[in-house]
Amino acid sequence: MEHEITLIVNGTARRARVPARRLLSDCLRHDLGLTGTHVGCEHGVCGCCTVLLDGRPVRSCLTFAVTVDGAELTTVEGLAGRDGRLSAVQRAFAECHGLQCGFCTPGFLCTVTALLAENPAPTDDEVIDGISGNLCRCTGYQNIVKAVHRAAELLAEEA
């Protein structure tokens, strides 16, 4: 049986017809064409499918689309401003070389956006704890940690 659902994705109401077993990650990518959300492991370990559900980061690979019918979601496509200007977190990642291949990046950007919204000036330990659920095979994490601190600076300057 298919279910008719509505998701508010990046501020726009989107409808989809999905079987109950459709993962939110697949719904975003296949049904809604938002392929910015990446899928690595599909069992909650790598973090690259992380999206914001009502403002909180969650694993889209461990959530059924039907369960979140009616909810507000933010994906990596929704982080930049309406004018296309990259968000502070995105600019900090670019500036600090917080990405190489970019596969893990959408998950990191969503996770870090939520982390800084809750804790605008995290310590090193808080940053490391905050991103501990996101794996990156390229950067070695040092520049990602720098990018998080840089993003905190940018956000403070722009506040």
Place this chain on the structure above:
Amino acid sequence: MKPPPFTYHAPRDLAAAVRTLAEVDGKVLAGGQSLIPMLNMRLAAPAHLVDINRAEGLGGIEADPAGVRVGALARHSEVERSGAHPLLTRALRLVAHPVIRNRGTVVGSLVHADPAAELPAVLAVLGGAVRVARWDGGAVAVREVPAAEFFVGPMESAVAPGELAVSAFFPALGAHDGVAFEEVARRHGDYALAGVCAVVTPRGAKVACVGVGPVPVVVDLGDLVNLDSGAPDPRAAADLRAAADLRAAAEAVREATEPEADIHASAAYRRHLVGVLAERALREAAREGAAARGA
């Protein structure tokens, strides 16, 4: 890595949920942080899923002097942030990663009963209970299952098919009790190789160990360790006995556990580890309790 097909139910309240569970051969979907990986890996293929995420009245964290009652839909992160129970807060920081904790539920973790999970140890050491509901003769029937009977075996709790765990009750600590949770995991956020949760009161100490038996192993240490033996200073003669007591307690814990070997660690290593962790947890809990007493 996609879940097998299933029929989906999204009951609006507890009565509808248990009625559905009585009618179909299904599984409850709470936070999905353990069930969905199992579906994705095809380790489980239930014909029906009863999604409780839309059911009214199943959330909530209620604290009173006797303890904290956590509803089936209270997420790990909500309970952690509420700070309603110091030991629960401490244990939750060791559960997975912050992002997983935004969805996973405390009650789901208890029902899932992973032998290496932290929260079952907390319920066990405190002597808490889980409230379980089912549909019986046209009404919701509820029973209260004490922690000692709740954990039946690895990945097996006392929640029978057709039943729904409604809430869990964690008894409050005394004003002068000290607590600690120590574990060793391969990577931050992983299930622990072994872990020890300790409560030290002015009268005595109790620990619950994870990863070293089919269910949390509770060891009552009597007054072998108590707040007066806490935080021994190795230079003071009077504290030498306290240090010896801690070592004896660690040995008692080692003897009470039956760890098994797997790809992550040998049984002998886990047995060694649980003793070291017990000593650390007891020392830390004793120090905390002594500080609370102003000693």
